[in-house]
Amino acid sequence: MRKADEDRFREFARSHAMAMRRSAFLLCGDWYLAEDLVQTTLIKLHRAWPRVVGTDRPVQYARRTLLRCWLDEQRRPWRRAERRDGLVPDGADAVADPALAQQRQDLRGQLFEALSAIPPRQRAVIVLRYFESLTVGEAAEALGCSEGTVKSQTARGLAAMKAVWNEVAETASRSGFS
Structure with missing residues (x-):
């Protein structure tokens, strides 16, 4: 080179x-x-x-x-x-209220648990669309698939995440953590 x-x-x-x-x-x-x-x-x-x-x-x-x-x-x-099944590592936020910081940490953990529970292809689409802020076309190009596939995988991934999120929230409320 x-x-x-x-x-x-x-x-x-x-x-x-x-x-x-x-x-x-x-x-x-x-x-x-x-x-x-x-x-x-x-x-x-x-x-x-x-x-x-x-x-x-x-x-x-x-x-x-x-x-x-x-x-x-x-x-x-x-x-x-x-x-x-580990915890999501986050840095300390010294200026934030400890109670609010703990609440944000709990929400991040629940979000990451929901993201981790969906299949790899759906997770890739969710990460590209919502964390990388790519358009449907850009995500389709990155994954080497059609825009329709990105849309359907996004819908299925979000539905699966919602189901996991509800399950995690329900478990947390029964155990008295939320």
């Missing part, structure tokens, strides 16, 4: 790695796996960088590569047996 291309890749990786890590976490729910996914994505992106840099859309290429890496990871047999 030429020096100029190498420098452009390094700058791209520096400026977009944190956003990719956040997206990867929203997809997989594990910071360590998210870092692995970003590293795998950057390795694949580096190999293809001379072709990618020639386009005007390296961010979309990286997003699509990240999604494919995550979906590939989901297909691995040893991942099916593993269950992650």
Whole structure:
């Protein structure tokens, strides 16, 4: 790779790695796996960088590569047996009222639990549409599917999340935590 291309890749990786890590976490729910996914994505992106840099859309290429890496990871047999039931790590908010901070933490946990409960393809669509703020067309391009598929997967994913959300809220209210 030429020096100029190498420098452009390094700058791209520096400026977009944190956003990719956040997206990867929203997809997989594990910071360590998210870092692995970003590293795998950057390795694949580096190999293809001379072709990618020639386009005007390296961010979309990286997003699509990240999604494919995550979906590939989901297909691995040893991942099916593993269950992650940890807490969502959040930084401390020193200026906020502790009661409000706890309430926000509880809501984030419930939201993440609902997001984690839906199938991978639906979760990818929800993350792209609502956390990455992509349009239906952009999400369809990133996933390599039709806009109709994005719309139906979004509707199904939101319905599944709502069902899980209601179940979590009901369990919390019965146990006296809400």
